Amino acid sequence: MAVQRFHTGKRMSDAVTCNGIVWLAGQVADDTTQDAAGQTRQVLAAIDRLLGDVGTDKTNLLSANIFLADMADFAAMNSVWDAWVADAGKPARATVQAALARPEWKVEIVVTAALR
Numbered sequence: 001m002a003v004q005r006f007h008t009g010k011r012m013s014d015a016v017t018c019n020g021i022v023w024l025a026g027q028v029a030d031d032t033t034q035d036a037a038g039q040t041r042q043v044l045a046a047i048d049r050l051l052g053d054v055g056t057d058k059t060n061l062l063s064a065n066i067f068l069a070d071m072a073d074f075a076a077m078n079s080v081w082d083a084w085v086a087d088a089g090k091p092a093r094a095t096v097q098a099a100l101a102r103p104e105w106k107v108e109i110v111v112t113a114a115l116r
């Protein structure tokens with residue numbers, strides 16, 4: 001299967017597919033005035049859109065890597081994550097604290113999924 005790239009910009013693609021797998025670039029919130037829960041909602045909505053763009057959805061998640069600027073936001077992020085992933089395929093997941101590229105970002109999420 002050929003490699004396909006989606007929403008490619010100067011530096012990167014938002015999604016890449018190959019051999020039945022989709023890799024998404026890290027997703028961050030557009031409205032950084034939101035708290036961790038609000039930013040998580042935005043990030044998960046972006047993931048939903050990108051997965052839809054390539055022909056799959058969150059029920060086919062394989063893995064998720066979650067980066068939090070502050071682990072004090074772990075419970076707030078999880079409250080949104082748990083509601084979003086509730087009836088979907090729950091992926092293998094890791095959550096770590098990390099210095100994100102911009103100080104106003106509270107959460108960044110990277111997922112890999114199977115194509116339908």
